[in-house]
Amino acid sequence: MTLKLENVEVKIQAAPILRGVSLEVGTGERMGLVGRNGAGKTTVLRTITGLATLSAGKVLWNGEDISNMPPRQRALLGFGYMPEDRRLVPDLTVEENMLLPAWVNKDIDAATGLGFVYDLMPELTEMASRKALLLSGGQQKMVALGRALIAGQKLLLLDEPFEGVAPALAKRISEVIASLKEEGLSVLIAQSELSHSLDLLQRESVIERGEIIKVNVIDHALAGAT
Numbered sequence: 001m002t003l004k005l006e007n008v009e010v011k012i013q014a015a016p017i018l019r020g021v022s023l024e025v026g027t028g029e030r031m032g033l034v035g036r037n038g039a040g041k042t043t044v045l046r047t048i049t050g051l052a053t054l055s056a057g058k059v060l061w062n063g064e065d066i067s068n069m070p071p072r073q074r075a076l077l078g079f080g081y082m083p084e085d086r087r088l089v090p091d092l093t094v095e096e097n098m099l100l101p102a103w104v105n106k107d108i109d110a111a112t113g114l115g116f117v118y119d120l121m122p123e124l125t126e127m128a129s130r131k132a133l134l135l136s137g138g139q140q141k142m143v144a145l146g147r148a149l150i151a152g153q154k155l156l157l158l159d160e161p162f163e164g165v166a167p168a169l170a171k172r173i174s175e176v177i178a179s180l181k182e183e184g185l186s187v188l189i190a191q192s193e194l195s196h197s198l199d200l201l202q203r204e205s206v207i208e209r210g211e212i213i214k215v216n217v218i219d220h221a222l223a224g225a226t
């Protein structure tokens with residue numbers, strides 16, 4: 001299950017936002033996408049989900065060109081997306097918020113998705129019937145992660161999953177993401193700083209002004225990981 005971007009160009013109102021972006025995320029790999037605000041990280045994730053339109057280049061999934069596939073079909077391939085803002089509906093419960101993608105896209109297998117998420121994050125079972133507005137910011141991030149996993153059981157795209165999250169919850173989110181390797185999930189994590197996830201990532205692509213300028217292999221000994 002390999003994701004590949006080949007020379008992807010995206011323009012917004014004629015302005016070049018992504019300029020020849022190429023990257024590859026292998027089965028079970030956790031790849032970082034690191035860059036400053038405005039570098040183009042969110043646009044890369046939106047291109048993979050199909051929400052942003054390419055003006056050139058290709059998005060490949062297991063070698064198949066999916067550049068023109070609509071977002072709802074990509075969800076059925078097992079793509080999950082957690083946007084930077086959590087976008088939970090305050091008056092809906094935790095479970096209802098997680099089921100939103102399946103309400104919108106009837107082809108998503110909600111029961112399987114929900115079972116997968118509750119096995120992975122039992123704490124969400126305990127808060128399933130609480131309204132989203134009663135949760136802390138970090139708990140809301142957990143729910144948003146759960147929601148991304150309802151469909152995203154092959155490729156998970158996370159935009160700033162640790163931003164504004166207290167250390168204990170950030171550690172828990174990190175643990176959950178790490179455990180996905182056993183499920184063979186590929187994960188791409190966009191963030192402006194690496195601090196929370198150095199030991200979580202195998203590689204990081206560095207993006208600057210819409211271009212990948214380098215790919216680093218994370219040295220876990222140096223990062224202090226075991």
Ligand SMILES: Nc1ncnc2c1ncn2[C@@H]1O[C@H](COP(=O)(O)OP(=O)(O)OP(=O)(O)O)[C@@H](O)[C@H]1O
Nearest residue numbers: 012013017035036037038039040041042043044192
């Ligand atoms: N809808 C839009 N209209 C105009 N410009 C846009 C739009 N979306 C993104 N941009 C521009 O594209 C560039 C890349 O934005 P993008 O959100 O992908 O960056 P980012 O690295 O994710 O940063 P951030 O973490 O601040 O979201 C920025 O210069 C941004 O201003």
